[in-house]
């Protein structure tokens with residue numbers, strides 16, 4: 001159910017009411033590749049399973065398509081939302097009489113540059129759709145939220161009548177997977193993202209709470225996930241492609257994220273955004289309250305999905321013991337000196353400023369490291385991976 005309200009006094013946003021008794025519906029459609037016609041059919045059938053695009057977009061609505069434009073990589077690296085998925089959603093929005101725009105706040109470079117590299121720029125040109133680089137922060141009140149009392153999010157979000165979230169299924173060093181909820185982090189303009197990592201500190205559940213709070217504040221009307229060729233292993237930039245062959249859509253990104261975790265075989269306990277959403281009562285994380293429409297879940301599961309290391313052992317320690325054992329148990333950035341090109345990107349993007357250059361290699365001060373894995377995410381050469389703490393390694397033997 002939707003209520004209509006203003007975010008920060010600008011555009012009209014459709015905000016979902018919480019209702020612990022209601023169910024969420026997720027449309028799921030098989031799609032074997034990125035052929036434009038097949039993608040359009042899959043996206044269309046997923047959205048139809050939810051009641052059709054007219055439920056979300058009215059004539060004249062300005063519709064922000066929040067794609068994943070993490071960093072400028074070619075389409076065949078599977079780092080960004082596929083251009084054909086973006087095209088399919090553009091056409092649906094236009095069919096409903098809406099005016100689509102594409103936007104994101106990439107970690108490096110502008111949205112236009114990233115879009116030009118990954119092929120979304122060409123789609124935008126052909127479909128006559130503007131691309132907006134998120135660099136106009138506006139204060140938004142969040143006193144009713146669980147974390148920050150206000151957010152600085154991009155004005156483009158507030159100027160939109162409808163937000164459609166277009167995440168890409170990938171692994172993520174800190175959050176295990178980047179899915180629908182995490183994709184909303186892009187509405188925080190550029191360098192301000194670092195401040196979030198610093199505010200969250202070493203506790204990844206804290207960071208996840210912030211993400212869920214932000215997702216809830218923006219409340220995209222619809223999430224359409226590109227899960228055709230996912231990225232696993234050392235994602236979200238340097239992993240390897242993994243065919244999952246699915247497009248998914250839902251009004252409830254938490255439910256969609258819960259379902260895709262089932263598909264790839266990830267326990268909810270390893271997914272901090274789902275733990276945070278459950279704790280905060282936002283969205284559905286219980287499969288008994290999620291209706292899967294279209295394909296059968298059991299026919300959609302994929303095996304051998306490779307996830308990053310996580311620090312679950314810390315959860316078994318009483319709170320007072322966590323600080324002294326942190327460096328022994330938690331995951332950490334691990335440098336592959338042979339791959340490192342000493343480009344300094346990791347150093348420039350480390351929120352805690354604990355990476356230095358020494359004798360043509362990079363040195364990480366793990367005492368000050370907050371385990372945000374921005375370095376691993378941003379390294380253009382895949383020279384940083386997520387490794388286990390020494391005690392965690394021993395205990396696993």
Ligand code: SF4
Nearest residue numbers: 340341343344346379
């Ligand atoms: S970003 Fe990667 S390649 Fe560049 S200095 Fe850091 S570890 Fe080395």
Ligand code: SF4
Nearest residue numbers: 350369370372373375
């Ligand atoms: S070293 Fe890497 S993981 Fe640690 S704080 Fe810096 S960017 Fe984050």
